[in-house]
Amino acid sequence: xxxxxxxxxxxxxxxxxxxxxxxxxxxxxxxxxxxxxxxxxxxxxxxxxxxxxxxxxxxxxxxxxxxxxxxxxxxxxxxxxxxxxxxxxxxxxxxxxxxxxxxxxxxxxxxxxxxxxxxxxxxxxxxxxxxxxxxxxxxxxxxxxxxxxxxxxxxxxxxxxxxxxxxxxxxxxxxxxxxxxx
Amino acid sequence: xxxxxxxxxxxxxxxxxxxxxxxxxxxxxxxxxxxxxxxxxxxxxxxxxxxxxxxxxxxxxxxxxxxxxxxxxxxxxxxxxxxxxxxxxxxxxxxxxxxxxxxxxxxxxxxxxxxxxxxxxxxxxxxxxxxxxxxxxxxxxxxxxxxxxxxxxxxxxxxxxxxxxxxxxxxxxxxxxxxxxxxxxxxxxxxxxxxxxxxxxxxxxxxxxxxxxxxxxxxxxxxxxxxxxxxxxxxxxxxxxxxxxxxxxxxxxxxxxxxxxxxxxxxxxxxxxxxxxx
Numbered sequence: 397x398x399x400x401x402x403x404x405x406x407x408x409x410x411x412x413x414x415x416x417x418x419x420x421x422x423x424x425x426x427x428x429x430x431x432x433x434x435x436x437x438x439x440x441x442x443x444x445x446x447x448x449x450x451x452x453x454x455x456x457x458x459x460x461x462x463x464x465x466x467x468x469x470x471x472x473x474x475x476x477x478x479x480x481x482x483x484x485x486x487x488x489x490x491x492x493x494x495x496x497x498x499x500x501x502x503x504x505x506x507x508x509x510x511x512x513x514x515x516x517x518x519x520x521x522x523x524x525x526x527x528x529x530x531x532x533x534x535x536x537x538x539x540x541x542x543x544x545x546x547x548x549x550x551x552x553x554x555x556x557x558x559x560x561x562x563x564x565x566x567x568x569x570x571x572x573x574x575x576x577x578x
Numbered sequence: 579x580x581x582x583x584x585x586x587x588x589x590x591x592x593x594x595x596x597x598x599x600x601x602x603x604x605x606x607x608x609x610x611x612x613x614x615x616x617x618x619x620x621x622x623x624x625x626x627x628x629x630x631x632x633x634x635x636x637x638x639x640x641x642x643x644x645x646x647x648x649x650x651x652x653x654x655x656x657x658x659x660x661x662x663x664x665x666x667x668x669x670x671x672x673x674x675x676x677x678x679x680x681x682x683x684x685x686x687x688x689x690x691x692x693x694x695x696x697x698x699x700x701x702x703x704x705x706x707x708x709x710x711x712x713x714x715x716x717x718x719x720x721x722x723x724x725x726x727x728x729x730x731x732x733x734x735x736x737x738x739x740x741x742x743x744x745x746x747x748x749x750x751x752x753x754x755x756x757x758x759x760x761x762x763x764x765x766x767x768x769x770x771x772x773x774x775x776x777x778x779x780x781x782x783x784x785x786x787x788x789x790x791x792x793x794x795x796x797x798x799x800x801x802x803x804x805x806x807x808x809x810x811x812x813x814x815x816x817x818x819x820x821x822x823x824x825x826x827x828x829x830x831x832x833x834x835x836x837x838x839x840x841x842x843x844x845x846x847x848x849x850x851x852x853x854x855x856x
Contacts, residue, residue: 436616440846446620518625525610538594
């Protein structure tokens with residue numbers, strides 16, 4: 397691999413660490429060194445890690461809020477349409493739009509659509525299901541769901557240079573540094 | 579859905595630990611390609627938090643609405659405004675009793691003492707006591723309503739419940755759900771797993787009796803004497819009932835056999851080794 401050229405055949409370089417403290421420290425240093433297209437892999441959620449790789453905001457709460465509002469409005473106006481427009485029945489002289497009676501279903505629809513938005517929104521933002529991903533090619537990566545911690549500098553990072561990235565990761569005291577093929 | 583989302587990271591662990599191709603494939607499909615990415619975890623935790631927040635009021639609404647199904651009926655014994663809070667408390671009460679009923683033997687058999695600690699047991703017992711008191715208050719207030727309403731039918735309903743042909747069921751209910759949980763006031767009893775298990779069995783029977791008393795004793799003496807009758811479960815009723823319990827346990831044992839009983843990744847986060855040292 398020649399220096400300074402874009403790496404068409406490489407997804408990135410991956411360093412393996414033994415514990416979360418090492419991974420977070422390494423991620424912080426990598427970010428400080430100017431790399432932005434980096435990602436950590438761990439067997440359990442590490443709050444400090446997403447901060448360390450510069451990932452703080454997610455649109456998920458907004459998606460859930462919109463889902464909830466749409467669900468609530470949809471639930472209410474579904475009943476309104478049924479009771480007032482499509483098939484009005486006079487029940488004991490009560491108004492057709494007896495909104496207090498619509499509240500339970502409105503509430504249920506709000507929660508239902510908000511919950512679906514949370515799950516499907518999370519999966520969509522994470523681009524799951526995605527049975528195949530390049531990082532699975534890395535040796536020992538199966539340990540990422542057990543007891544090992546990984547840091548990847550992706551080749552799409554503007555600062556990425558293979559030899560430089562490998563040299564840099566090796567200074568962070570990893571167990572091993574490997575290339576991830578594209 | 580909530581349950582499945584909670585299992586996704588554990589499916590990934592099972593996929594990576596599977597030692598046969600079939601299991602690898604099945605768990606792999608269920609894990610949907612989970613790879614423990616930090617960005618994924620961040621969104622995942624957010625989704626899980628939001629789901630938990632959405633599910634909590636749902637518990638209240640589900641049981642409130644189930645109780646409305648009774649309360650809109652004009653039958654004395656069903657037509658009661660006390661039903662929503664008392665059904666919600668009853669659901670939590672019965673739920674904790676069922677969790678204790680299943681957890682105590684599983685914890686012992688699989689040696690989960692260090693995951694499900696005595697503190698958990700103690701707290702579950704306390705929740706059971708608190709919700710049990712609300713339920714008992716519901717029973718008392720139902721009787722009070724019957725008397726205070728001055729309504730002939732309401733009064734007869736409650737009198738008939740206590741002294742009529744189904745009286746043994748009513749008093750068994752008071753014993754199971756009103757008196758037995760009072761034992762949980764004592765710390766020694768909360769710390770004794772055998773007693774706690776027996777209490778949870780009695781409470782589960784009590785909750786079954788509660789439904790029986792509400793449904794059957796209210797219906798068997800209706801407004802019209804021509805619709806009066808007695809209900810005896812037939813052998814098919816019993817077979818159906820026992821069958822549902824069997825079906826529940828079959829699914830439960832399959833779950834224990836193939837899926838993690840305790841969330842693996844959540845247990846990892848509380849390990850001392852999971853602390854991030856700055």
